[in-house]
Amino acid sequence: MIVTSNTTCVGGWGLARSSNLTSMADQTSSRITIDATPEQVMAAIADFATYPDWIRGLRSAEVVEEVDGVATQVHFELDATPIRDSYTLGYDWSVPGQVSWHLVQGKMLTEMDGTYSLTSVGAGTEVTYHLAVDVAIPLIGMLKRKAEKVIIDTALKGLKKHVEGS
Secondary structure (H helix, E strand, O other), rough: OOOEOOOOOOOOOOOOOOHHHHHHOEEEEEEEOOOHHHHHHHHHHHOHHHHHHHOOOOEEEEEEEEEEOOEEEEEEEEEEEOOOEEEEEEEEOOOOOOEEEEEEEEOOEEEEEEEEEEEEEEEEEEEEEEEEEOOOOOOOOHHHHHHHHHHHHHHHHHHHHHHHHH
């Protein structure tokens, strides 16, 4: 089940830059519960090589910079109608139980700030996903939020299926 949420949760991981999400006025959030530990979920999130397997429209994900074996910049090739782009995200692993990212470089994308926050719940993990996206072509806010919602729901369902192996 995916539900809308404005809650930011924390749990246990760490490395690099502070999140831009606190300054973002317009963002979309959803959450899902995954039948796995926070460590298992975070390991799947950190495994960028598998992203094209579980994120629809993502053609490739390549780590281009890392610190102590942890990805700090990743280049993506996306072909998800109507957005087709080649972009690089910078990752921040410094908040325990959370990973956030910001757009370093994109062609069509002019902003992509997001966060996965993980919290233990019973025998599983609640994953909250916050996202704000902007593109070079003019779009009204309602359409941007709808696009963010589709991106988030697709990613959360894909992550759940990937981690649970179902």
